[in-house]
Amino acid sequence: MNISRRRFLTVAAAAGGSIVAAPSRALSGARPPAREYGCLVDLALCDGCRKCELACNQANALPPPDRPFDDLSVVERPRRPTDRALTIVNKVAVAGREKPVYVKVQCMHCNDPACVSACIVGALTKEPNGAVVYDKSRCLGCRYCMVACPFQVPAYEYRDPLTPRVTKCNFCFERVSKEGGVPACAKMCPKEAIEFGPRADVLSLARERISNPGTRHRKHGPHVPAIYGEHEVGGTAWMYISPVPFAQLGFLALPAEAPPRLTEAIQHGIFNGFIFPAAAYSLLGLVMYMFRDRSDRKENGGGKGSGSR
Amino acid sequence: MSAEIAPRPVRTVPCFTSGVFALLAVVAVGGIFAAWRLISGLSAVTNLSDQYPWGLWIAVDVATGVALAAGGFTTGALAYVFGGERYRAVVRSALLTAMLGYTFVAVGLLVDLGRPYAIWHPMIYWQGNSVLFEVGICVMSYLAVLYLEFLPIVVERYKDGVALPRPFTALGRPIHSALTLTGRVMDRALPFLILAGVVLSCLHQSSLGTLMLIAPTKMHALWFTPISPLLFLMSAIAVGYPMVIVESMIASRSLKLEPEMDVLGPLARFIPVFLGLYLAMKVGDMSIRGTWRHLVGGSPVAPWFAAEMIGGVATPLFMLLFRRVRRSPPLLFAAALMVVLGVALNRLNVFLVAYSPPFAAKAYFPSPGEIAVTAALISTLVLAYRFTVMNFPVIAGRSRAS
Ligand code: SF4
Ligand code: SF4
Ligand code: SF4
Numbered sequence: 001m002n003i004s005r006r007r008f009l010t011v012a013a014a015a016g017g018s019i020v021a022a023p024s025r026a027l028s029g030a031r032p033p034a035r036e037y038g039c040l041v042d043l044a045l046c047d048g049c050r051k052c053e054l055a056c057n058q059a060n061a062l063p064p065p066d067r068p069f070d071d072l073s074v075v076e077r078p079r080r081p082t083d084r085a086l087t088i089v090n091k092v093a094v095a096g097r098e099k100p101v102y103v104k105v106q107c108m109h110c111n112d113p114a115c116v117s118a119c120i121v122g123a124l125t126k127e128p129n130g131a132v133v134y135d136k137s138r139c140l141g142c143r144y145c146m147v148a149c150p151f152q153v154p155a156y157e158y159r160d161p162l163t164p165r166v167t168k169c170n171f172c173f174e175r176v177s178k179e180g181g182v183p184a185c186a187k188m189c190p191k192e193a194i195e196f197g198p199r200a201d202v203l204s205l206a207r208e209r210i211s212n213p214g215t216r217h218r219k220h221g222p223h224v225p226a227i228y229g230e231h232e233v234g235g236t237a238w239m240y241i242s243p244v245p246f247a248q249l250g251f252l253a254l255p256a257e258a259p260p261r262l263t264e265a266i267q268h269g270i271f272n273g274f275i276f277p278a279a280a281y282s283l284l285g286l287v288m289y290m291f292r293d294r295s296d297r298k299e300n301g302g303g304k305g306s307g308s309r
Numbered sequence: 310m311s312a313e314i315a316p317r318p319v320r321t322v323p324c325f326t327s328g329v330f331a332l333l334a335v336v337a338v339g340g341i342f343a344a345w346r347l348i349s350g351l352s353a354v355t356n357l358s359d360q361y362p363w364g365l366w367i368a369v370d371v372a373t374g375v376a377l378a379a380g381g382f383t384t385g386a387l388a389y390v391f392g393g394e395r396y397r398a399v400v401r402s403a404l405l406t407a408m409l410g411y412t413f414v415a416v417g418l419l420v421d422l423g424r425p426y427a428i429w430h431p432m433i434y435w436q437g438n439s440v441l442f443e444v445g446i447c448v449m450s451y452l453a454v455l456y457l458e459f460l461p462i463v464v465e466r467y468k469d470g471v472a473l474p475r476p477f478t479a480l481g482r483p484i485h486s487a488l489t490l491t492g493r494v495m496d497r498a499l500p501f502l503i504l505a506g507v508v509l510s511c512l513h514q515s516s517l518g519t520l521m522l523i524a525p526t527k528m529h530a531l532w533f534t535p536i537s538p539l540l541f542l543m544s545a546i547a548v549g550y551p552m553v554i555v556e557s558m559i560a561s562r563s564l565k566l567e568p569e570m571d572v573l574g575p576l577a578r579f580i581p582v583f584l585g586l587y588l589a590m591k592v593g594d595m596s597i598r599g600t601w602r603h604l605v606g607g608s609p610v611a612p613w614f615a616a617e618m619i620g621g622v623a624t625p626l627f628m629l630l631f632r633r634v635r636r637s638p639p640l641l642f643a644a645a646l647m648v649v650l651g652v653a654l655n656r657l658n659v660f661l662v663a664y665s666p667p668f669a670a671k672a673y674f675p676s677p678g679e680i681a682v683t684a685a686l687i688s689t690l691v692l693a694y695r696f697t698v699m700n701f702p703v704i705a706g707r708s709r710a711s
Binding site: 078080082083114116117118119120121122123138139140141142143144146147148150152154155156157158159160161162163164252254255259260262263264266267268270271277280281284285287288290291292 | 346347348349350351352353355357358359360362363386389390391392422423424425427428430431434435436437438439440441442443445500503504505507508511512515516519520521522523524525526527535538664666667668
């Protein structure tokens with residue numbers, strides 16, 4: 001339901017956009033009724049304080065961390081989100097640059113998420129507000145979503161024998177669903193390195209900062225002219241701008257096409273209206289009938305019943 | 310023709326032999342690990358991680374299990390759809406292999422799923438975009454079809470009356486008439502079931518090949534191709550008869566029966582055709598998309614690919630072209646076994662070797678617990694096969710003159 005509605009809205013919005021072809025339209029606030037939110041992480045501003053990790057831990061009532069959040073030595077070793085930390089910050093040393101770059105990692109909330117397309121029971125859904133959320137009551141723990149995620153984000157509670165969950169950032173779905181709600185990490189960040197808002201606005205903000213850096217940004221050097229997440233795997237709700245080329249920071253080089261475009265094309269090609277399976281069944285039935293005639297005659301001639309059945 | 314001999318329960322060997330005890334020991338060890346997994350969680354027994362969410366159990370118990378159970382539908386199609394009556398002699402054992410194979414796919418899944426008690430959820434929560442959903446629904450339906458197809462064999466076994474212990478003797482008659490009725494209904498329904506089995510098999514065998522296409526950036530180019538579903542279907546069809554040959558020859562040997570060479574030899578004629586088609590598809594795809602380049606330059610996965618294609622496809626394809634090979638039990642067995650191992654290796658390659666997550670701390674290798682559980686599942690399957698052919702009319706073999 002949600003998905004088809006979202007697709008419809010996207011198509012409608014795209015069609016509207018191509019007719020009017022005015023960029024000002026998006027800025028004027030004339031957006032489709034379902035607002036897709038986004039977040040912009042400005043890597044020029046982040047200084048690796050781990051406050052977002054703390055905020056996320058509190059907001060999601062996660063177990064206490066292995067090392068306290070004010071222990072900043074943790075960022076030295078590259079980490080990934082786990083079942084106990086939905087977001088983490090890694091320090092990346094860049095050759096020829098005095099200051100390291102700190103990279104916050106969490107679910108990207110893809111526009112066309114591979115995890116959602118993969119999930120066998122629809123336990124993962126892309127909500128109209130842009131969040132990709134998880135319903136543990138449907139999940140059977142097949143972990144195909146983890147295989148599918150191009151950013152390798154979802155983690156699993158392998159230690160839990162009875163009710164393990166897939167864990168990942170949920171874009172603070174409950175919070176942002178409320179009027180004026182902001183993701184806990186974005187709210188907590190003392191450097192304002194995480195900007196939250198409608199994805200279209202966040203995207204314009206990113207372009208603005210790249211082309212016209214303010215003084216605060218200038219001291220970190222200009223941004224590279226790229227927005228990570230604008231086009232990767234069909235675009236993501238979370239996007240990054242950076243003073244250093246993304247490839248040097250360990251960001252994955254991903255194609256613009258979302259993975260589900262291939263699998264769903266194959267899947268729906270075969271199952272469209274059950275035409276192919278029905279045709280195969282009928283055709284085989286026909287063949288069976290033809291051969292049956294022949295074998296019956298032979299069997300009658302030989303005076304023997306269908307023996308081995 | 311030897312097919313004139315009707316199938317009957319095999320009584321040539323004792324119930325318990327040293328081999329049976331060895332298998333029971335393997336089952337016991339795996340059973341302990343499986344129980345431990347259910348009590349302490351996946352992390353206690355497996356090497357699965359956030360980087361490698363799928364391991365040996367999915368690659369072998371599920372993906373390979375489904376592929377090697379393809380003999381059920383290919384033999385059924387040949388014997389009942391395409392008029393190959395002479396192959397009906399091996400249809401029942403192929404059907405039994407498929408039925409047990411798919412049953413153990415389900416059992417293997419129960420051990421692997423994080424929430425095994427939710428395995429039925431796909432029946433109520435439909436997700437038509439998910440390849441795995443399609444695989445799940447087709448496998449469930451096909452499992453039901455297989456059990457129904459086996460029903461006539463059960464009926465045949467008990468049609469001459471069921472000897473029930475004392476207090477239940479009175480139930481004998483109603484049970485007998487119920488069985489007779491079932492037998493009649495099944496006679497009518499069988500053609501439809503066989504057709505359904507063939508279509509369902511083609512659907513999920515190919516969809517298994519679509520599964521990993523959702524992760525294009527994690528898959529090695531040697532195994533990532535949009536025609537993967539076609540390759541999976543073709544290789545499943547190609548491995549069907551070799552599996553029947555391997556299974557039938559092992560069974561004859563262990564049950565002290567004559568190998569059914571007059572059926573297996575002719576059956577083997579089809580194998581080079583299917584293998585050839587498979588090889589042509591593979592080579593065509595690789596040359597069109599230029600992926601053969603990954604074979605040169607010492608890629609660490611190239612040997613896996615070479616083993617699969619040369620050992621599992623090209624060599625047996627060549628061997629089986631010769632009548633002499635098809636007529637010699639040891640050579641036929643060797644060639645068929647190579648195809649079986651080749652397809653098994655292909656599934657292992659697609660689901661494990663080709664999968665390399667971008668942020669992997671260390672590579673995945675199955676834990677002793679995972680290996681023990683897989684070994685136990687295979688052993689249980691063999692024991693269940695043995696038990697069934699010794700108690701139900703599945704094999705129409707002559708006992709070996711010794
Ligand atoms: S949006 Fe919420 S759940 Fe996601 S990383 Fe931030 S605080 Fe955690
Ligand atoms: S980043 Fe991964 S988990 Fe998050 S929405 Fe995209 S595919 Fe799903
Ligand atoms: S593990 Fe759960 S959420 Fe992930 S694909 Fe399977 S059922 Fe869906």
